[in-house]
Amino acid sequence: MAVRGLIIFVALLSSLAASCYGVMFHELAHSLTVSSTPSGQANVKAGKDQITVTWALNRSISGVDTSIYREVEAKLCYHLESQKDRPWRKTEEEMARDKTCQFAIVKRPYTSSSDSVTYTIKKDVPTAHYFIRVYVRDGPGGKLIAYGQTTGLDLFVAGISGRSASIDIAASIFSAFSVISLGFFFYLEKKKSKRAT
C-alpha cells in the first residue's frame, strides 16, 4: 500500500515537474538559417502550389554543438495577423502548448550540410498568412533544442476549405428546398390523417 502510494506520488510529482519545466521557446538555440522560394510576399493555393524550403547551420554563430542535432522538422507557422482573435493559433512560450506552427512540411534526419525540400501546400492548410520555422530535436521525436525561421516571408495561402460563393448559393437553395419539402410533406401527412378520421 505504501509502495503504491509512493509510486503515485512520484508519478504526480514528475508530471508536475514536466509541466513546470517543459521546453521554453527562448531556450532554443537560434542556430539555423532558413530561406524559401518564393520569398517575400507570395500568394499560393492550398492543394496546388509548391514552396521550396532551404535550411543550414548559421556559420557565424560559434560554439554550437551539432553532435546532438538529430532530426529536423519544417513547419508552416501563423503570422501574427492570422492569430488575432484565434486562441487556437496562439503563440505560447512553453513549446508543448504553442500553437503557432501547426502544419508539418517535412521531418527528416539532420544533415551537417545545407538541406532543402519542395513541398506542395496540403489541402487542409487554412487561409492565412504564414512563415516557415525549422525545428531541431536531439533524436527522433526527441527534445527541441534549436530552430531557425524565414525572415521577410509572408506566405499567403488561399485555403480550399474557404467556401466559394457558388457553394454558398447551392447550399442556400438546398436548405430552402428542404424547408419547402418538409412543409409539403407535413401538409400531406395532415391531409391524410384528416381523411382517415
Ligand SMILES: *[C@@H]1O[C@H](CO)[C@@H](O)[C@H](O)[C@H]1NC(C)=O
Ligand atoms: C547568423 O547569425 C548572426 C548572429 O546571430 C546574425 O546576425 C545573422 O543575421 C544570421 N544570419 C542569417 C542568415 O540568419
